Amino acid sequence: MPKSTVRKKKVYTPPADVRPATTTAVRKKPSHVALPITAVALIVLGIGWLVVYYLSEGAYPVASWKYWNLAVGFGGMVAALGILSRWR
Template identity: 60%
Template sequence: MPKSRVRKKKVYSNPTNTGSQTSDSYEPSPLWVPITAVSLIVIGIGWLVLYYLSGQAYPVAAWGYWNLAVGFSCMVASLLVLSKWR
């Protein structure tokens, strides 16, 4: 029975600056990013909870169901801020 040919494995070499991103593009985010995101989440959830528990009388009774839009908008804004977090 014939013996199979032994192939040499290629030696891995680390690529040097082949991408457009450099090492300084991976700087950590400023401190305001997570603080703002968590604050927006808490404000949004607090707005919605207050709206439901008050029987739709608070935070702004004249807005009616637009209070839901305000609460959910705060939470969506927090997701947008978190997309900048590294």
Template identity: 75%
Template structure:
């Protein structure tokens, strides 16, 4: 039985309009305060919620009621926003 021909594969070259721009590779690194602020906000938010639950809603601010949850979770969400900008 005759052997089939082997096809030669072409070398793939990506299209020029899809290549990532060179400006993204040459951008500056993040400032040193950014990860420090993000970690501080995470610790602050967790600490706020822990104090709120352990004090049976008397502390940090009793008059705010359940808005204390918004403060704790808001601090953690803002830290995630900061971390999304970290390079």
């Protein structure tokens, strides 16, 4: 049986009116030194808050907040994650 010919597709080039203008690459500045330090501090404080809460069986850091102490601890860690997403 004869072998079929292979058709090559042309490389797509968008029309000139749709094509983005070529510009030089803009380099963004690196992050400030305080950004990772703040993020690590929030992680440590969040974990520390949770450890103190569990080890004191809810008596510390703030007894009247009850389970909201968990939200404070995890909230600190989530805030650190948000800060680290901005790190360059």
